[in-house]
Amino acid sequence: MKFLYWIYFVELNKLIRIWNSLLIITADTFSIKELTRTLFAPWRRDIIKPVQPTLQMLFETWSLNLMSRLIGAFIRTTTILVGLVSIVTISIFMMILIAFVAGLPIIVIISIIFTLSSGLDLPIVLLIAGLNLGVIIY
Numbered sequence: 001m002k003f004l005y006w007i008y009f010v011e012l013n014k015l016i017r018i019w020n021s022l023l024i025i026t027a028d029t030f031s032i033k034e035l036t037r038t039l040f041a042p043w044r045r046d047i048i049k050p051v052q053p054t055l056q057m058l059f060e061t062w063s064l065n066l067m068s069r070l071i072g073a074f075i076r077t078t079t080i081l082v083g084l085v086s087i088v089t090i091s092i093f094m095m096i097l098i099a100f101v102a103g104l105p106i107i108v109i110i111s112i113i114f115t116l117s118s119g120l121d122l123p124i125v126l127l128i129a130g131l132n133l134g135v136i137i138y
Contacts, residue, residue: 004105011101019094023087030083035076042068 027033042065053061115128 007101007105012098015094015098015101019091019098022090022094026083026086026090030079030086032080032083035080038072039076040069040073042072 112129115124
């Protein structure tokens with residue numbers, strides 16, 4: 001009974017905390033919040049300010065500043081998308097892992113029952129039972 005308490009309450013709680021930590025670390029690594037906040041800021045604060053502006057210089061300055069903002073938005077959007085894909089991948093992997101850990105005792109019991117009822121030789125039955133026991137202990 002302690003084993004079931006341990007696997008369903010202690011270990012699953014640990015896995016959920018690890019999942020939460022991985023999501024926080026990934027979001028922090030890709031700076032998703034900061035990049036979203038500064039999405040249309042100029043790339044590397046590259047802004048041109050004309051000293052004695054003429055109409056042509058104002059247009060050139062405006063177009064270069066616009067290009068700097070578009071480059072910054074493209075790079076930030078790409079980084080945000082890579083971060084979101086990483087978060088989704090981690091979430092899918094952790095959901096599969098949690099489902100496997102939650103179903104592990106049931107899988108082991110079913111495999112032992114199937115092995116014993118299959119009519120295999122005793123050494124094979126003992127080998128499969130030993131493997132199941134190793135999975136439980138590990």
